[in-house]
Amino acid sequence: MTQGAKPKVEMTEHKFKPVEEQLAYVKKGVAEIIPEPELAAKLENSRKTGRPLRVYLGVDPTAPDLHLGHTVVLRKLKHFQDLGHTAVFLIGDFSAMIGDPTGVSETRPPLTREQVDANAKTYLEQVYKILDREKTEVRYNSEWLSKLSAEEIVRLCSKYSLARMLEREDFRSRLQNNQPISVHELLYPLLTAVDAVNLKSDVELGATEQKFNLLVHRAIQREYGLPGQVILTMPILVGLDGQRKMSKSLGNYVGITELPSEMYGKLMSIPDDLMWSYYELLTDRTPQEITALQRQVSGGKLHPMEAKMRLAEEVISDFHGKESARKAAEHFQRVFRERQAPEEAPTVKLTKGPAKKLTTLLVDLKLAPSKSEAERLIKQKAVEIDGVAVSDSRKDIDLSKPTNFLLRAGKKKFTRVLVE
């Protein structure tokens, strides 16, 4: 970052693609760019000076696993990386302990340091499935936030007003509904603004629900004498239910570390209409390609299921490779469309022993959470042994001699049992 690198200017003139081209690439799928002309100007300037833009994405490690919803914005960061800009992945190890109030209708218990550290660790590995490990600048916001003095915090707070803070939807609605708002929650956008100040970011990415926070960051940067970052928001990925946003707590998510066959099943279960937004936000297909596909389906030339299968395969390829994705497709075809037993079901080996109640066995094999639930499943004809439904909920399973059978509980759960 030396400033006297004058000769370099001409050398790097072609390091970056033309601004128009970059803009087109970066704009795919975005919800909003605020303010858009400023982004063009920053790109222009970077091309002239050969200085890459600093683009950052902050994520609070609040859960141990990332899901497809997180990847929407990560993919966008990757796009900037592809164009030669600096991708900064910020782990909000400090801010996670405050808890982002965005979209939350009640105060959540803050995470402990231990939880945050453990989550941060698993996050990074997962993030590198998308970002280029070599080119990513990873930072932790505890680096500067844990050092803030009370004086600095007071100064920071003086830069923003309560009225403006209360503009945000989640605060207002909580206020209206007599729900508590803790004071530390007001601090969240201000403290994360310190990240933006420290990183001297040119662009910050986030989901649309982050708009408020990102705008505060921009405002605070300017209060601290910086140019003010451009904000680029991505749409929220709708979850598998087709209704609410994808989130772990709602259970309507696809985790990026899940097995290919599970991802496949989940992706196939989305409502047909939803697949277009998935195509847009989770694949590298161009808008033109997507519209073309859409036309083929609505014109009856392509079966919606077929289009969805392609989608599932493409998404899975990103995380597990083409080969695994293809296998997942075959597995799905076999198990769900032809209702056959899977080729490879997880196998559990048991040692010979006295006979066991089927209900107990189901619980032991984690095919049912409790014996009551197991009994229910049997009564509902959801349990099969080697393809034959069991109707007797008191059935004993003979484990005294070596056998081998396939146990099924419900549509999706299979386990092959080997007794030796």
Next chain:
RNA sequence: GGACGGGUGGGUGAGUGGUUAAAACCAGCAGACUGUAAAUCUGCCGCUCCUUGCGGGCUACGAAGGUUCGAAUCCUUCCCCGUCCA
């Protein structure tokens, strides 16, 4: 600090002494249907035991005590949340 209102199952929310493991709705699960879904229909939806029965036991309505043959429901104390006043 004071006055008032409130804390019920994964969620919303009814229930003010007993057929209440707790209405209703949502979510979830299973079966049927189907192209995977969605929609729809049917059933289930605390745990556990067995003799599988409108069966027995246990746990549960913020926490702890108490009254009572019996409490989510009454009393006491405590904790937590909100509103208004200061």
